[in-house]
Amino acid sequence: MKKSISIILVLFVSILLIFLFDIKNSTSLNYPKYFPKIEYDLSKNPINKDKIELGKILFYDPILSKNNQISCASCHSSYNAFAHTDHKLSHGINDEIGIRNAPALFNLAWQKEFMWDGAINHLDMQALAPINSEIEMGENTRNLISKLQKTNYYPELFYSAFGDSIIKTEYLLKSLSQFQLTLISSNSKYDSVIKGEAKFSDKEKRGHELFKNNCNSCHTEPMFTNYEYKKNGIKEDSILKDFGRYNITENINDKYLFKVPSLRNLKYSYPYMHDGRFEKLQFVINHYSEINIDNNLIHLNNKEKVDLTAFLLTLNDKEFTLNKNHKFPLKLIETLYQ
Ligand code: HEC
Ligand code: HEC
Known part of the structure; x- marks a missing residue:
């Protein structure tokens, strides 16, 4: 009788220890309240x-x-x-x-x-x-x-x-x-404005309006993508001949469709598009300044291009690119040069 009680006790304590160990190491993803629900199933990979x-x-x-x-x-x-x-x-x-x-x-x-x-x-x-x-x-x-x-x-x-x-x-x-x-990445000026911690300049505000009218249908806030496959009017590269989504679905309507990329961090992630054809953001804005996509006519004059660019630059998250937790792990230096 005594023996079985002590076995139960040992079992109980070890389960408790395993549990505490897990708590100590477990953590969660931190993101702002206005972000949607995450898609990755963390229960399968805590x-x-x-x-x-x-x-x-x-x-x-x-x-x-x-x-x-x-x-x-x-x-x-x-x-x-x-x-x-x-x-x-x-x-x-x-x-x-x-x-x-x-x-x-x-x-x-x-x-x-x-x-x-x-x-x-x-x-x-x-x-x-x-x-x-x-x-x-x-x-x-x-x-x-x-x-x-x-x-x-x-x-x-x-x-x-x-x-x-x-x-x-x-x-x-x-x-x-x-x-x-x-x-x-959720620490751009845009995020500070959403959280009520900063204000857009007048130029950025005008740019935001232009964005909502011309870009938001695909580059949807606050992730700046609707996660769909779309055509944005760039011409096929005759050497690469990349059919995009069609390569996967073989559905003729999917020819030249590509995943809508997020527009956060554009300052750091040039060149742009699936084939890197545009080296500068200015070239992208010029591409979109006179175009008919998805049955929507986009027309941007020079002042509007400047305003829209000012808004896009509020999506840069410098803190993200400098975050020490994301950098080369020192542990690896030890192991590479031992
Ligand atoms: C009909 C959907 C659609 C609309 C509207 C749209 N885009 Fe795009 N955008 C895309 C797609 C799709 C791509 C990727 C195309 C590719 O790589 O071939 C893209 C790529 C981009 C890129 C390059 C991003 C990168 O990381 O390479 C920028 C910048 C961009 N769009 C800005 C804008 C702006 C600014 C507007 C509004 C003036 C706009 N887009 C409107 C669908 C759209
Ligand atoms: C030689 C350059 C290269 C290396 C090395 C590389 N990648 Fe990539 N990565 C790419 C390219 C190019 C794409 C886009 C591929 C495509 O669209 O077909 C990509 C796409 C991705 C994507 C998808 C992103 C999205 O938004 O769809 C992830 C995630 C990724 N890589 C992670 C990794 C990881 C993890 C490794 C190491 C195991 C890795 N990559 C190694 C070039 C590279």
Whole structure:
């Protein structure tokens, strides 16, 4: 009788300890009240500090590529809101040139589909594409897992995060997602105005009105995208011949449709469009200044272009690009140079 009571007691205490340990490490995503509900199902991958940290280390580690030279961050730089600005099309392993412009990465928890054509419908699956792509990281998942397992630091990091030092693809993908889910951009001037902590200038106010009339149907506030696939009137690039959404659906009506990108952080994420054809925001505004899209006639005179640009610049979130939590993890330096 006594024995069984002590067994129950030990069980109870260990469950309590596990519970407390989980509480200590668990955390949640912080975002403003006026953001919509997130799409990512956190119950299937509960946010936890060790997993976020592991995801960050993986994101910055070139071990993810075949020649150990290209990391996710090679194409997605924190200083550029996790886009890439040196060239129009992404550059991967052995200087191979990709077919599309690397998009900025933020507010991914609200996105249901990924890539310019929506080829991927879950964030947890996304990383498989660059890792296994011949022109991006050129690795294969099985080989990568065995490379990680052979290091003398990753098994321990995976153990801390998942309670298992046998590394699995699932853990790799879930931790990469966790780090990327924490990339939330919500500290622009626009956000301060919404929160009542700042005011738009007259120019920005006029720009906001122009925005609501001409752009908001696709670049919908406050995420600045409606997450749909649309045509915005740019002409086909005759060399790339990128059919966009059609590549996925093979529906003729989807030819040349691309995912509507968010307009937050434009200052940092140039060049613009799926093929990086516009180097400057001014060129984008000129493109939209005299155009018929989605049966809407847009006409902007010079003064209106200036006002609209002033509004768009209120969407830049400098704090996001400087956030220390998103930068190269020091832990990785220790491991790379040990
Ligand atoms: C060689 C450059 C390159 C590398 C390396 C790279 N990416 Fe990307 N990334 C891109 C490009 C280009 C796209 C757009 C692809 C498309 O639309 O077909 C993209 C798209 C994405 C998207 C989708 C964003 C959206 O809004 O739809 C995510 C998320 C992402 N990358 C994360 C990662 C992660 C995680 C890694 C490392 C495992 C990584 N990338 C490695 C260039 C790269
Ligand atoms: C009918 C929907 C639609 C409307 C209206 C629209 N856009 Fe777009 N916009 C898009 C799509 C789709 C893309 C991506 C196109 C591509 O890459 O091929 C885009 C891309 C952009 C980009 C490039 C962003 C990046 O990260 O590459 C900017 C900037 C932009 N739009 C600004 C505006 C402004 C300003 C207005 C209003 C004057 C506007 N858009 C109206 C659909 C729209």
